Amino acid sequence: MRQGIPAAGNFLHQELAILTGSVEAMVVDVQCIMQALVDLASNFHTKIITTSSKVKIKGATHIEFNEHEALTIAKNILKEAIDNYSNRGKTQIPQVKEDLIPGFSHEYINYMLGGTYRASFRPLNDAIMSGRIRGVAAIVGCNNPRSSQDYLHVKVTRELLQQDVLVVETGCGAIASAKLGLLLGEAGLDQVGPGLREVCEAIGIPPVLHMGSCVDNTRILTVLTQMVEEGGLGDDIDQIPAVGLAPEWMSEKALAIGTYCVASGAYVIFGGSSPVSGMPDRV
Incomplete structure (x- = not known):
C-alpha cells in the first residue's frame, strides 16, 4: 500500500479483479x-x-x-x-469504496500516545493497568477460501472491540477491517466498549490500527517490546496482555511468522484446522 494509490482488496480479490x-x-x-x-x-x-x-x-x-x-x-x-x-473490452467495476488511514508504525504509535517531544507507550500501559483497555490483539494473516471471505477476521475483530481490546492489524486482515470502515478516526467507535472508546477519542486514533503488510509483523513485536520497557505490565513479552491471531491463515509464510512470534514470547492462535492435526509425532 502506497500513499495516493488505493488498495483494490486483499488476497481473495485477485481473481475477482480480473473478472472486472x-x-x-x-x-x-x-x-x-x-x-x-x-x-x-x-x-x-x-x-x-x-x-x-x-x-x-x-x-x-x-x-x-x-x-x-x-x-x-x-x-x-x-x-x-x-x-x-x-x-480492453467491456468492464464492470463495482462502485463500492471505503476510506482508511493506514501506516501506524511503532514509531508513529509512540508519537500518537505521548506527543512529538515526549513519545512514550506510558499512556497505553496506564490504560491497560487502569482497566480501560483489557489488552492488545494483533489480527493478521491471509484470507482463506475455506471460509466466507473476511468472515473470521471481521467476527473476531468486532467481538474484541466490544470487549475493550485495542486491535492492530496487518496485511489481508487489515483490509478486511478497512472495508467495514474500522480504520477511520471516529468511524466504528459505536461498535467498541466504553473504555476503548474513551482512549481512542482522547488520543485520536481508530479502534483498529493498520500496521503494514503481512510481512511487517515484527513491528508488532517491537510495540510489545517497548510496552515491556515502559514498565508496569510485566518483565517480558509473555507477561503482556496481548495475543496474536491468524484466523484464516493459509500459507507457510504465516506459519513461519507465527513460529517466530511464539519464540519471542508472544501468545499466538491460529484459526481453522492444522495441516498436521491428529498426528501424534507432530506439534
Whole structure:
C-alpha cells in the first residue's frame, strides 16, 4: 500500500479483479499467487507478469526485477500494461469504496500516545493497568477460501472491540477491517466498549490500527517490546496482555511468522484446522 494509490482488496480479490475486465496487467512476486491466474486471465485481456527468478509461471510474461535497475524495470512493466489497454473490452467495476488511514508504525504509535517531544507507550500501559483497555490483539494473516471471505477476521475483530481490546492489524486482515470502515478516526467507535472508546477519542486514533503488510509483523513485536520497557505490565513479552491471531491463515509464510512470534514470547492462535492435526509425532 502506497500513499495516493488505493488498495483494490486483499488476497481473495485477485481473481475477482480480473473478472472486472479492467486489469491490463497483474504483477506478481513470490507469494499469495493463485494457481489458476494465468488460465483465468486467458479469458480476458489481462497479462500476468512474474518478476522473481524463483517464480516463473507457464503462460505468464516474465520481467525479472533487479533492484539496481528498479525504475527502468518498473517503466517497462507499466509500458506493457499501457500497450495492452487497447485490448480492453467491456468492464464492470463495482462502485463500492471505503476510506482508511493506514501506516501506524511503532514509531508513529509512540508519537500518537505521548506527543512529538515526549513519545512514550506510558499512556497505553496506564490504560491497560487502569482497566480501560483489557489488552492488545494483533489480527493478521491471509484470507482463506475455506471460509466466507473476511468472515473470521471481521467476527473476531468486532467481538474484541466490544470487549475493550485495542486491535492492530496487518496485511489481508487489515483490509478486511478497512472495508467495514474500522480504520477511520471516529468511524466504528459505536461498535467498541466504553473504555476503548474513551482512549481512542482522547488520543485520536481508530479502534483498529493498520500496521503494514503481512510481512511487517515484527513491528508488532517491537510495540510489545517497548510496552515491556515502559514498565508496569510485566518483565517480558509473555507477561503482556496481548495475543496474536491468524484466523484464516493459509500459507507457510504465516506459519513461519507465527513460529517466530511464539519464540519471542508472544501468545499466538491460529484459526481453522492444522495441516498436521491428529498426528501424534507432530506439534
